[in-house]
Amino acid sequence: MLVSAKEMLTKAKAGKYAVGQFNINNLEWTKSILLTAEELQSPVILGVSEGAGKYMCGYKTIVGMVKGMLEELNITVPVALHLDHGSFEGAKACINAGFSSIMFDGSHYPIEENIEKTTQLVHACDILGISLEAEVGSIGGEEDGVIGAGECADPDECKAIADLGVTMLAAGIGNIHGKYPENWAGLSFETLDAIQAKTGDMPLVLHGGTGIPADMIKKAISLGVAKINVNTECQLAFQEATRKYIEEGKDLEGKGFDPRKLLAPGAEAIKATVKEKMELFGSVGKAK
Numbered sequence: 001m002l003v004s005a006k007e008m009l010t011k012a013k014a015g016k017y018a019v020g021q022f023n024i025n026n027l028e029w030t031k032s033i034l035l036t037a038e039e040l041q042s043p044v045i046l047g048v049s050e051g052a053g054k055y056m057c058g059y060k061t062i063v064g065m066v067k068g069m070l071e072e073l074n075i076t077v078p079v080a081l082h083l084d085h086g087s088f089e090g091a092k093a094c095i096n097a098g099f100s101s102i103m104f105d106g107s108h109y110p111i112e113e114n115i116e117k118t119t120q121l122v123h124a125c126d127i128l129g130i131s132l133e134a135e136v137g138s139i140g141g142e143e144d145g146v147i148g149a150g151e152c153a154d155p156d157e158c159k160a161i162a163d164l165g166v167t168m169l170a171a172g173i174g175n176i177h178g179k180y181p182e183n184w185a186g187l188s189f190e191t192l193d194a195i196q197a198k199t200g201d202m203p204l205v206l207h208g209g210t211g212i213p214a215d216m217i218k219k220a221i222s223l224g225v226a227k228i229n230v231n232t233e234c235q236l237a238f239q240e241a242t243r244k245y246i247e248e249g250k251d252l253e254g255k256g257f258d259p260r261k262l263l264a265p266g267a268e269a270i271k272a273t274v275k276e277k278m279e280l281f282g283s284v285g286k287a288k
């Protein structure tokens, strides 16, 4: 059964660890992440961007696939199916399709409009028991064609959005999506500290988890981050393993062309990446 992310994140914030959000792109991705979460007895959040939603034939297809897997793979750990960086329309579509968690990214609207739209979604999600993530201060880098500058959020704006009754809050603290440039200044812990001081128990979300050094991740968790999004790192792991398989000519040996064999190294590489992240975030063994 899919669950809201509320309980797992409340526990994570109180227990000083973070739950990973791993974005999915297809069946192999989803299966690898779910099996790893079960093996490590870790709660997990499956992230779906609007672009990935279209790629996987729409939100209803995804809900069907994930619910089927939870049953057929006997997954017992808490799993939330979460819309990543949703538009207002996308959020409504995912609520209707049966997602258990939603991110509405209103960070590109003026704060008043972000508040108004987030408020509408707070009411809808409350009634249905769905968790809701809001964003303040755009997160840098490019995601599905949306480019952000990597700014730091205003702690007062964070408080205004947190007070609307959202479940978790993504705030820009110098983090960016995708690979970090060599001249990256690092996370702004000063900003994070100020945001936590204003928002209290609210679980904070760190986007762009790929390539942030382990010590920065740990410090961010100690300052109130309870959810960390990982996307690019799984893609790179998959790509590298698939490239190796082809370069070694394994697709040319025997039935090496069988897609179940061709995609297996990539799927295993995703498992290893997810495991490494769950260990770093401290969510191993926290399923109960």
Ligand SMILES: [Zn+2]
Pocket: 085, 139, 143, 177, 207, 208, 229
């Ligand atoms: Zn993000």
